[in-house]
Amino acid sequence: xxxLEQSPQFLSIQEGENLTVYCNSSSVFSSLQWYRQEPGExxxxxxxxxxxxxxxxLKRLTFQFGDARxxxxxxxxxxxxxxxxxxxxxxxxxxxxxxxxxxxxxxxTVIP
Amino acid sequence: xxxxxxxxxxxxxxKRETATLKCYPIPRHxxxxxxxxxxxxxxxxxxxxxxxxxxxxxxxxxxxxAQQFSDYHSELNxxxxxxxxxxxxxxxSSSGGxxxxxxxxxxTVL
Numbered sequence: 001x002x003x004l005e006q007s008p009q010f011l012s013i014q015e016g017e018n019l020t021v022y023c024n025s026s027s028v029f030s031s032l033q034w035y036r037q038e039p040g041e042x043x044x045x046x047x048x049x050x051x052x053x054x055x056x057x058l059k060r061l062t063f064q065f066g067d068a069r070x071x072x073x074x075x076x077x078x079x080x081x082x083x084x085x086x087x088x089x090x091x092x093x094x095x096x097x098x099x100x101x102x103x104x105x106x107x108x109t110v111i112p
Numbered sequence: 113x114x115x116x117x118x119x120x121x122x123x124x125x126x127k128r129e130t131a132t133l134k135c136y137p138i139p140r141h142x143x144x145x146x147x148x149x150x151x152x153x154x155x156x157x158x159x160x161x162x163x164x165x166x167x168x169x170x171x172x173x174x175x176x177x178a179q180q181f182s183d184y185h186s187e188l189n190x191x192x193x194x195x196x197x198x199x200x201x202x203x204x205s206s207s208g209g210x211x212x213x214x215x216x217x218x219x220t221v222l
Contacts, residue, residue, distance in 0.1 A: 035213070041216065042204075042216050043213045045211065045213070048210050090155075100145070100147075100155075100204075101157070102156070103154060104154060
């Protein structure tokens with residue numbers, strides 16, 4: 001059962017454009033993490049959101065955790081070619097073990 | 113800053129052989145997680161250890177086993193390898209929530 005659905009699955013935009021990636025679930029998570037993964041490499045942690053409604057900014061990236069802690073979004077302003085990659089959201093379960101359930105992923109391509 | 117170390121980075125095995133993957137967590141991290149990522153798929157949780165004890169179990173086949181040692185490094189043992197076991201295997205470590213991933217071991221079963 002896929003707990004986290006990301007949309008869009010693929011996104012190709014021009015350099016300088018803005019974009020938003022969505023991560024939705026019917027489950028409540030104790031925290032949600034966003035990762036970026038390059039081909040053949042391990043996911044790199046971008047941010048962790050814990051509190052419902054929380055907004056975190058990382059340079060041109062803005063992350064928001066839904067009020068009910070079931071969904072999240074990633075907004076990138078003025079995308080750069082260096083933003084190209086696979087973006088994964090991952091929710092930690094409430095059971096205390098904190099193993100992650102990964103979303104389906106969004107593959108972003110920024111065209112120069 | 114020190115990161116998670118995994119070895120080997122690449123491994124090629126024949127069907128029915130065994131493989132051992134090693135993970136060295138970030139210093140002072142007490143929890144280790146193992147994930148399997150098939151081609152074009154998202155990582156799937158296999159198993160985790162906290163303070164050398166198994167803390168949670170995911171979709172890990174019975175042919176696989178893992179343990180965490182006194183120095184906190186972990187090993188994933190895979191026996192009777194099948195073609196479908198070909199994947200990237202990631203180890204992640206954490207201390208208090210945030211998980212940091214290693215570079216992965218790419219296992220190819222021929």
